[in-house]
Amino acid sequence: MKTEKLNLTSDWDKVFTQSDKVHHKKVTFINRYGITLAADLYVPKNAEGTPLPALAVSGPFGAIKEQSSGLYAQTMAEKGYLTIAFDPSFTGESGGTPRNVASPDINTEDFQAAVDFLVTQDNIDSEKIGIIGICGWGGMAINAAAIDTRIKATVTSTMYDMTRVNANGYFDSEDSEAQRFEKRQALNKQRTVDYNNSEYQLAGGVPDPLPDDAPDFVKDYHDYYKTQRGYHARSLNSNGGWNVTTSLSFLNMPLLQYSDEIRSAVLLIHGEQAHSTYFSEDAYKKLKGDNKSLMIIPDAVHTDLYDKTDIIPFETIDAFFKKYLS
Structure with a gap:
């Protein structure tokens, strides 16, 4: 496997504060399509000599590991897990060209490649691997769980x-x-336009300034991606957005096609006031088995679960993984 040379920053440039309870370093791994992915590795301090359960985290859709996924990964590392938060293919510090493009297949594979990396680590228990998908990467995570029995x-x-x-x-x-x-x-x-121009037109990230008639959920996105709360220079949603043609492959490939065949445990978490709650509610209806559950957070909107640590149910997430990674 040939590794791409990535330009990884050595600075702590996350939108959240670095924890003094975990060790952190940058790592890379390769997916099945030969794309080198960049990730932040978090390991709880004083965990030497004990094989740890491991988690791979990614999302939201159009975000990077310096934002929400990194916060989730670091927080779960504080609770005793070895975690990685990775940039999906074609985004952030990860490799792949063209840039700013997503794929239901390749991005599902990104989760599986993260599992490949985790199972080869000497300090983890390869039978105790879980994943966390946030926002659009929640759908990718469910698809990965349907295909990868190591999860x-x-x-x-x-x-x-x-x-x-x-x-x-x-x-x-x-x-x-x-x-x-x-x-x-x-x-x-x-x-055709892109081919003639030899470049891919961007769809634009979260609008700024907001139009007067912007829906409330777009205002919520603006409050995260376009303010000090969550802005990052490498984040697609904070800046130019995805390639316009990214939507094409998503039109013809239903991600949750085989979600009813997932035998492993699944926990879906959503905000009661989120515009997107119906995605989790309908996904839950399709899941089978007594190891599946849906948790609705009262009064929470979609982006509250990006970074509001007083709302994100980390204790419930920890209890879920402790139960099913035992």
Whole structure:
């Protein structure tokens, strides 16, 4: 396997404070498509000599490991897990070209590649591996759990099914053949434009300034990605966004197709007031077995579960992993 040379920062440039309870370092690993991924590794201090349970974390969709996923990973490391928060392919400090593109297949593979990395670490118990997917990477995590039997437990937080929202629109308001055909026409026209221009047009990140008629959930995104709370120079949502044509592959590939065949444990967490709650509610209805659960956080909106540590149920997440990674 040939590793790409990545430009990894040595500075602590996260949007959250560094913990004095864990060791931190940068690591890299390669996915099945030959893309080198960058990750932050967090290891609890004073854990030498004991094989640890391990967790891989990623998301939200359009974010990087210096934002929400890193906060989750560091917090879970404080609770005794070896964790990695990774940048998905084509984003952040990870490799892959072109940049700023997502794929339901490749990004599911990113989670599996993270598991590849974890199972080879001397200080972890390879039978105790879990994953956490936030926002759009919640759907990727469920898809990874459906295909990778090494994953013993999965948590999703404020989950988006990116294939459903691209194909059907928000709240399934565009769920018709005619509307999907219009999307395909526009996106394939954009392919021609991009090819002629020898570059990929960006869709734009979270709008700034906000339009007067912006929905409340867009205002919530702005409050995270465009303010000191969560802004980061490498974050797609904080800046230019995804390639316009990223949506194409999500139109034809339902991520949760085989989620009803997941035998391992799954915990879905969502905010009661989130615009996106229906994704987790419907995903939960499809899951089978007595090791599946849905937790709704009262009064929480979608982005509250990105970084509000007084709202994110870390104790519940810890108890879930302790139970199913035992």
